[in-house]
Amino acid sequence: MYAITADGNIVVLNPHQYNFEMRVDVELCDRPKHSERAGWQVVIDETTTRDDRGELLISSATSTSDIPISIAPGSYHIEIRGRGLQFADQPDSTSPGDVWRMQVWPADGNAEASYPPQQRWP
Template identity: 65%
Template structure:
């Protein structure tokens, strides 16, 4: 993660300027999503750090375990006809995309180990992230509370 943000890109949108989306995420308080479903996720850590991300893909909605995480983001994203999800940051991108069938997905991004004081500028903050995705349709629609925010 670089500059306290990472990106999830599953749609090759034309004309999308990620710095503008980052500004919107900062204004909104936690994350921003583009019209095509690409996302910018913010973290309280501002310096470059190696970051563990577990990725899980399911065929149906999963049992929520929100109490085990400091922050949980719920959104809908789109994987375009290329069938690739890229996880990247402001200064680097993943070497290989995750291969996912094209379509609309519910995406749940969970983070823990976030330190909001004392280690904001650490290059080894110890946070862990999990991304869970499943097809988005009326049968899997769930009501979630708004995520926690920080500034």
């Protein structure tokens, strides 16, 4: 599990190759949440800046269109969590059962130093 950040974009790579039914819950917050980290296999923290369009786009490699989420222009912290990841048991499954949550809140550079450590997939 990796997140790559460039030019305000965050690309999350999930090593399960046929995950066509991956569900992602998105929650817009007004302040940091950082709840439930212990129950997740992967937790990734990234920061992005949205321009004057004020739009966050959610898409996948297999989707035919983006899902727009309206947000105010500015910098945002994005926490992406995943659990239920299975690779050895279901390498070719199209519905491996993983669960994803993305929480977005206004970034505060001073607060980021106190965030809990990220959890990476081994």
